Amino acid sequence: MREIAASTISEQVAEMCQEANIYLGEDVFDALKKSLETEESPTGKEVLKQLIENVEIARDEQIPICQDTGFAVFFVEWGQEVHLTGGTLEEAIHAGVRKGYEEGYLRKSIVDDPLYKRKNTGDNTPAVIYTDIVPGDKVKIAFAPKGGGSENMSTVKMLKPSDGEEGVVDFVVSHVKAAGPNPCPPIVVGVGIGGTFDKVAVNAKKALFRKVGEPHPDEAFAALEKKILDKINDLGVGPQGFGGRTFALAVHIETFPSHIASMAAAVNINCHACRHLERTI
Amino acid sequence: MEPKRIEAPLTDEVVMSLKAGDNVLINGVIYTARDAAHKKLVELMDKGEELPLDLQGQFIYYVGPTPEKPGQAIGSAGPTTSGRMDAYTPKMLERGMKACIGKGLRNQAVRDALIKYKGVYLAAVGGAGALLSKRITKSEVVAYPELGAEAIRRLEVKDFPATVINDAYGNDLYAEGAKQYAR
Known part of the structure; x- marks a missing residue:
């Protein structure tokens, strides 16, 4: 052994x-740089530039x-x-x-x-x-x-199986809309679907550990991630909520089998400083 | 649009010249306070006791910085979520505070108080703590050192960037900005 x-x-x-805490992962940094190309709002672009500069200062000067x-x-x-x-x-x-x-x-x-x-x-x-x-x-x-600010903007809801895809989309989008500028957009949205009340929340958290932009392995859920992401960005909330096209960088879904009576869903939001890393020993 | 340079503390005249959406660069002395310090300040007000700082004309920045490394003025120092201070903000404005800096939504009571007492709410870029720390040239704890990151600090700032969210006329950048880019 x-x-x-x-x-x-x-x-x-x-x-x-x-x-x-000091080095932002390449996945998130790339997503931020990519969003600068697609952002339409001048104020939104300015925010994204500040966020990119912030990552560089943190790295070069070794500060969080x-x-x-x-x-x-x-x-x-x-x-x-x-x-x-x-x-x-x-x-x-x-x-x-x-x-x-x-x-x-x-x-x-x-x-x-x-x-x-x-x-x-x-x-x-x-x-x-x-x-x-x-x-x-x-x-x-x-x-x-x-971070606490984005964690505070998170929730669990026990949907009904009959709520279907539309129910999940509405739940996530309306929740993220209400969170608005609070969780430091552009955000990463972790979504859990299925399992029990507790399991679905842990899965929403787990979803935030995935590399930003890496789609769900199942095609249907990958398409759902894209659909929800587009709807979130169409809210116009934009970087920091000042208005713009980049409210979220990614939506990640983690699923678990469900009880016949249930369809649990959870949203765990992360800010643009979506810090995560892993090591294997 | 070029950012406006403004001096802290603020006069009513400058407050009334600011509109939601304006980008500003703040210079001068500002103070920090977040959840625990607000609770203590408002408790003192309710008891009619003296505050550890004069709020007249002041900026309050909602921040709990990281510990500074040797040689640094301050550690990472971005804004925290303002909504948690909503319960205290009208009283702070009543006592003379002119501006607060944080991030995120304010409730109706705060927006009304900004109109009533001629105040302004600004947002700094949340999560840009490393960048914002470079605009703070000096920091010292002036009250409640036992609160650690939540202590009240006096900060000297140079061209500290912020955006006006709620002005003294009832305008709200969060509502207007999203409307413009929604599809």
């Missing part, structure tokens, strides 16, 4: 926290792209042939977050008690961690620092 030390996980996580360096969200695929030594996975990830956020001068945005005391934990822990046990002897860690 392959062994991986908890300290190795911590080191990797600490590096990932800093890397994701955005001051909201997020809730640390992890999807871990743990190969069942791997034995973790010297600690638990959760502790290892939290040690990495602690180190990464401290050494990277990243903002600590987590409060312990959500309702009454709301005292900052001081080290951006705990992280939100989803773990799947998978075949093999590799460990894949996907990380996204998730």
